[in-house]
Amino acid sequence: MRKQSTIKLFFQEAQQAGRFASLVVVSLLLAVPGVLAQADPLPSWNDGPAKQAIVAFVQTTTDTSHPDYVPPEARIATFDQDGTTWVEYPVYTQARYCFDRVATLAQEKPELKDIKPFKTVLSGDKAAIAGLPMADLEKIIGATMTGMTVEALTGQVQQWLETARDTRWKRSYAELVYQPMLEVMQYLRANGYKTYFVTGGSQDFVRAFAQSVYAIPPEQVVGTMGATTFGYDAAGRPKLTEEPRLLLDDNGPGKPEGIHLMIGRRPVAAFGNSVGDREMLEYTQAGSGARLMMLVHHDDAGREYAYGPASKVGTFTDALMAQAKQQNWVVISMKNDWKRIFPWEQ
Structure with a gap:
């Protein structure tokens, strides 16, 4: 009875304030259990x-x-x-991470600046980087994602995600x-x-x-x-x-x-x-x-x-x-x- 009295009061207040239509919806949602649970679970999808x-x-x-x-x-x-x-195009996000890590590694190991494929990545030549064969990519992954503890790698990835930005949308990769x-x-x-x-x-x-x-x-x-x-x-x-x-x-x-x-x-x-x-x-x-x-x-x-x-x-x-x-x-x-x-x- 308390719920019915509350709903009745909503109707009265809505009529007095001129908000009858909107509060009818609220009242119905309160009065009918499960209605809210039936909301569209996929609102970003077109019907199809x-x-x-x-x-x-x-x-x-x-x-x-x-x-x-x-x-x-x-x-x-x-x-x-x-x-x-x-988003994965035009370069996988993990590859972007590894390329960025090469610059950090080069500060710790300056000799990498003269060694391929690290030299290629540091050049910033997008065409040359895109043309790197799988063997070179594996070298880059090995150099940037191994040799540290599991916790250290996790921290490096998390820090990168907080600071790195995509070149097209200028947003964090975690937002893409x-x-x-x-x-x-x-x-x-x-x-x-x-x-x-x-x-x-x-x-x-x-x-x-x-x-x-x-x-x-x-x-x-x-x-x-x-x-x-x-x-x-x-x-x-x-x-x-x-x-x-x-x-x-x-x-x-x-x-x-x-x-x-x-x-x-x-x-x-x-x-x-x-x-x-x-x-x-x-x-x-x-x-x-x-x-x-x-x-x-x-x-x-x-x-x-x-x-x-x-x-x-x-x-x-x-x-x-x-x-x-x-x-x-x-x-x-x-x-x-x-x-x-x-x-x-x-």
Whole structure:
């Protein structure tokens, strides 16, 4: 009776103040339990097949009366990161980090200024840097991301994210996340799913910010794994040191391998954006029951970038597009499916 009396009072006050229409809405929300919970969970998505597929999948797999119901312990969703949840073009963010670290290293070791590929990076020649072969990139990664403790690397990455700015938008790289994908992650978690990163990026690099940027804890990050070595510091305290030795290349077939190694369950939903995610989507689809496989297609040159088969970064080949259509994977069009791309857009 108290709630009814309160609602009646709202109506009376609204009539007196000339705010009847707006307070009717408030009163209804107060009077009808669950109405607020039914708000659109994906407000940055345009209505269309992609959004409908996500909502239908969540409703189906969390409905205990549906034959495709998925028990909470099996609700696993995996996400690639670069190009799927934040900007990767024209250079991967981790590569930008490593290039910036070269300058710091050169101050500590001046001899690097005359040694390739460090000399190339320090020159600032964008064309030459873009043309660096994989062997040289591996040297740069090895020099900038190993030889320190795990904690030291985490601190360096976090400090860089606080200060570095993207050249196009002049914003922190942590701000260049895709708002629609943040909403998907939150929607899945609100319905009992665990969200994991399964990324080609270095595992400890992504772990440094996954919690603060995406609300994904470090133990739910599966990435390209480098070795660590146990030892003791000068004070006799145990430590782990990053080593330049590859344990897992978490790209292509390495993604299902990493999922099995680190998660131990086959995902029921997987999100990617390039040929490097194909095997993860195939592995996900091979399970029984309802499955959701989605690929982000970068086709919005105005708000972000448009690239595909010819790009060395985030390659989305014609063969991948054909496979997506044949196997009923959902291709997300940035241009058509997303109302806004970044959290800071109006």
